[in-house]
Amino acid sequence: MDDGISEELVMSEIHLGCPPGFSGSYVSNFTISLPSDTETRRYVSDSEGYSPSSKQLIRLDEDGDLVLPRRINVEEPSVRSFNVSIQHDIMSTIPSVGLQVWKAELVLSDFVLHTMLTSSEFDGSVALELGAGTGMVGILLARVAKTIFLTDKGDRVLDNCAKNIGLNSGGFGAGVAVHVRELDWTEPWPPKQAQGECPPNNRYSWTLSEVEEAQGASLLVAADVIYSDDLTDAFFNMLEKFMSQGSEKVLYLALEKRYNFTLDDFDIVANGYSHFLSYLKHEEDDAKNSRLEHKSKPYFVGQRIDLANIPQYVLNYERGKDVEIWQIKYCRKES
DSSP states (O other), X not given: OOSSXXXXXXXXSOOTTOOXXXXXXXXXXXXXXXXXXXXXXXXXXXXXXXXXXXXXXXXXXXXXXXXXXXBOOTTSOOOEEEEEEEXXXXXXXXXXXXXXXXXXXXXXXXXXXXXXXHOSTTTTOEEEEETOTTOHHHHHHTTTOSEEEEEESXXXXXXXXXXXXXXXXXXXXXXXXXXXXXXXXXXXXXXXXGGTSSXXXXXTOOOHHHHHHHHTOOEEEEESXXXXXXXXXXXXXXXXXXHTSSSOOEEEEEEEOOOEEETTTTEEEOHHXXXXXXXXXXXXXXXXXXXXXXXXXXXXXXXXXXXXGSOOOBOSOOOOSSEEEEEEEEEOOOO
């Protein structure tokens, strides 16, 4: 989010294929490999009258397009791979980190791919990516969803995201609508431009019909948007506004715990992660141990997803031990 807050340069560790010493923007080709083991295959009943036990495998062809269901032999090999091309900066200022590819984005991509291959949960959905950055997660969702809104702040980040949409549009599902839109977490929702209170600022402004469709979204995704307390506060403030309206929504959020030595703690701690957790009531928590004052008040419920159950589909990166994915839901005030 490029607002000139800091000129300090930071660098992600994800520079796939980038020549040594290179700086500036670079297009990396991320290879997605779909395993052949049956546990990660997605089976559905066909449309020709076979029983549910007659299984059909939904796969991707050499161009990355979905192959229509057909009757097959379960023993048929199913290994497929395709590339996702992502333009990204090698380094950036902190407000412009959305120009880079970060590890949590790749882990969330693995989760999205696994869900797409093993269930129909994301099929035909209206989805919103928050802090989309390079847009990789939304680009993958565009293979099965109905509508995708990729949102971030600042023309440089949004222009780069739109570029990546163009680079990968050949692999999108038929009829999918993909929108790149500006969403400032410190501003009201819905945006003033969509309500006709002021003229649209640029090509990334919302229309009223888009706001209405986004409000009906069932799926939210976000990766590596938790790295400062102020940003976390703004994120959850916006999230409450968005999730308290319209249809019920679920958020899948990937983050990387970052440790720093602080004099206050006189230890190496992940304070940003602790601040994030302070917004959540864990599903396994007993009500009496909840951080919330009263159950009748709205609150967020979080459940950490076991990454041991999520295969690595995106090749050539190391997950490490500090990346997590959380499923987050919003519980509205009880009447």
